Amino acid sequence: MQDFKKLRVWHLARSLTLAVIDALPEKSGRKVPGLRNQAIRAATSVESNIAEGCGRGERTEFLHFVEISLASLNELEEQLRLASESRMLDEPVHARQQDTIDLLRRMLVSLMRALQRQIAEDEMRRRDGRRTA
Numbered sequence: 001m002q003d004f005k006k007l008r009v010w011h012l013a014r015s016l017t018l019a020v021i022d023a024l025p026e027k028s029g030r031k032v033p034g035l036r037n038q039a040i041r042a043a044t045s046v047e048s049n050i051a052e053g054c055g056r057g058e059r060t061e062f063l064h065f066v067e068i069s070l071a072s073l074n075e076l077e078e079q080l081r082l083a084s085e086s087r088m089l090d091e092p093v094h095a096r097q098q099d100t101i102d103l104l105r106r107m108l109v110s111l112m113r114a115l116q117r118q119i120a121e122d123e124m125r126r127r128d129g130r131r132t133a
Helices: 008-023 026-030 035-054 059-085 091-132
Strands: none
Touching (some): 008 091, 059 091
16 A cells, blocks of 8 residues: 555554663563563554554555554553553653653554545545446
């Protein structure tokens, strides 16, 4: 469908993944075992699902993968909140990451709405084409 590397939303998701990896060093997982790995998996899922959706042939499939990205972003947000509350993550770092999450969420929702509009327009064109044929 398109090259995911050309999407600003993917670049922002990628930078968030790298920030999460940097902010939660290996030793931080001792307080809440598994939280670091789960947070990294959730962050990686956001960018990976955008990339995978771009490789699909249909807009409906791309939309589905963007929805999964948004769900993974929500999961990541909760994990970072827990990391901050358990003092695995410094509050200023958490605040910066939360700002990025908020921006990324707005971008994903905008992308979803654009895809939904395009899907609806495609469907209308298909229906109109059937009527004139």
